[in-house]
Amino acid sequence: AQTVTQSQPEMSVQEAETVTLSCTYDTSESDYYLFWYKQPPSRQMILVIRQEAYKQQNATENRFSVNFQKAAKSFSLKISDSQLGDAAMYFCAYSLSGNTPLVFGKGTRLSVIA
């Protein structure tokens, strides 16, 4: 079974600084999808960024970017110019295909210090 591991239960960053959240996963498949979701205090799950495994180029969305290392099965999220609104739980997730559910890590709680 596929598993997703987030080894950092909590992280903190100074406002305007950069922080990297780690994620590793275990799979024997070659074609899959990876995601980072944000869960603010409202608990609404918000998609931050997605990466298709067949794409070598790392995905970016404004201040959010990933470092996808397929051979190492690593998928880290970098948040640049951190803002107070970035404070949330961040979940890394894996999906095999369009009809299979997402498998989530246990999350990393990010605090942003003003």
Add this chain to the structure above:
Amino acid sequence: SQTIHQWPATLVQPVGSPLSLECTVEGTSNPNLYWYRQAAGRGLQLLFYSVGIGQISSEVPQNLSASRPQDRQFILSSKKLLLSDSGFYLCAWGVRAEAFFGQGTRLTVV
């Protein structure tokens, strides 16, 4: 555009009482539908998923069941709640491997 509605937002139920949480999706047809549970300080645990009407897959043995009576309706039920059923329940619909979530239901069993 697609939207997902989940209700109620908050629920307090006594042990042994029944449960029914409803989720509906608008703006898409034949979506994949999911129920996840998030316990305090933990990640999201998949409870059920459905790829079509009447097709339900259960991921973990538990006190809960799910049904999909209509294409865009997904219901989470229990006949008798346990204290351990407390948690935050999230409904989601999926397309192209991506999941879109409802606002969740905080269930407290007392």
